[in-house]
Amino acid sequence: MITLFSMPSSGNSYKVRLLLAHLNIDYTHIAAEYDGDASLTRTSEFLAKNPTGKVPLVAFESGESLSESNAILHYFGEGTRFVPSDRLSRAKMYQWMFFEQNFHEGTVAVRSAVYVYPQREMDRSPQRLADLLDGGNRALDIMEVQLQQTAYLAGEEFTLADICLYGYTHSASRGGFDVESRSGIAAWLKRVRDEPGHVALDWLPGRE
Template sequence: MTVYGFSPSGNCHKVRLLLEQLGRDYRWVEKRSDDGSTRTPEMLAKNPNGKVPFIELDDGRVLTESNAILHWLAEGTSFLPDDPWLRAQALSWMFFEQYSHEPYIAVARFICGWTPIDSPRRADLPRLRERGHQALAVMERHLSSQSWFSGDRYGIADIALFAYTCVADHGGIALERYPAIRDWLSRIERTPGFVPMSAPDPAARALIDQSA
């Protein structure tokens, strides 16, 4: 399969991490999401939404949306619970990630690293950081009594939530007050086949350092 993605993106890293931990063969095609590369006619013909990640199979089928890709890849593996209730719980946390977590933590990171210091979007940072901390508080409460978000073992809900939590500080959302989350991040980093997310390019990193 071919994966189209932007390496510093958490949503794209989710897919890469699971593929690596599954030991699957794939071809990675780098497409920056900040310079129009995902919205060329060729790319829009594959994914009209103009975003990455998405995967393309050898027969031409395309699957978009990071968490849908995780679910499809994990089917029949230990990364997705067999028990219907635990499977639904894992999906619940993946919906939480896309609705209550990623829109704040990931967007704060994007604004800090990929917009100019004088961008009017930076006025949104206090609200985004507040909502990001609200999401982290929900996660901290869960992790105070449970080791994982995918039932009784590591799985795709953990991968989905890991991607942007591990770089929350890039958006000025520090993790010092969340010991259970920090322990959970460390557990994930020790899982077999783990690969870290690619660092932002130097220009983005410099902006993050000024903003966060």
């Protein structure tokens, strides 16, 4: 069985838990909540598996491991209904997943983290908060334009891109973002939540 190291409160980790739930894949879960220098991610054993010291991380029985949430989504998603067979739709799915890491995560997720985690207090300067708000609103507006046109981000099918972007969009209010007033995003959030097999952020294996 695989072992998933994940942070219960984090969207990057939640994406992986959400896909594994949809695919009914069993795993042993090891929680790695942020705890400064005492974090599990700072141990030499963990750093040998992932030198970046970040979760999520999947450890395979073979001794191999895999990090980066979107690479993990790709690994488990390949060959399933969550990856479109059509080449252009598949590329659009990746387009949104790169957007998530390159634009959305660095603004929407970071502004939430700055408020949620006491150790990020030094990032709460008025200028930094204003920049993150501006960047995050631009990211959400870009999603809104797409979701006014299609049911899901890469088109009419539910794909890895939706699982990926749901992670930090559904909890964006933690960072002071208003997603509910964007009707395309609000309807999409509900659509993703209503997918059979969906689990919430605080769901962990063994917890019904």
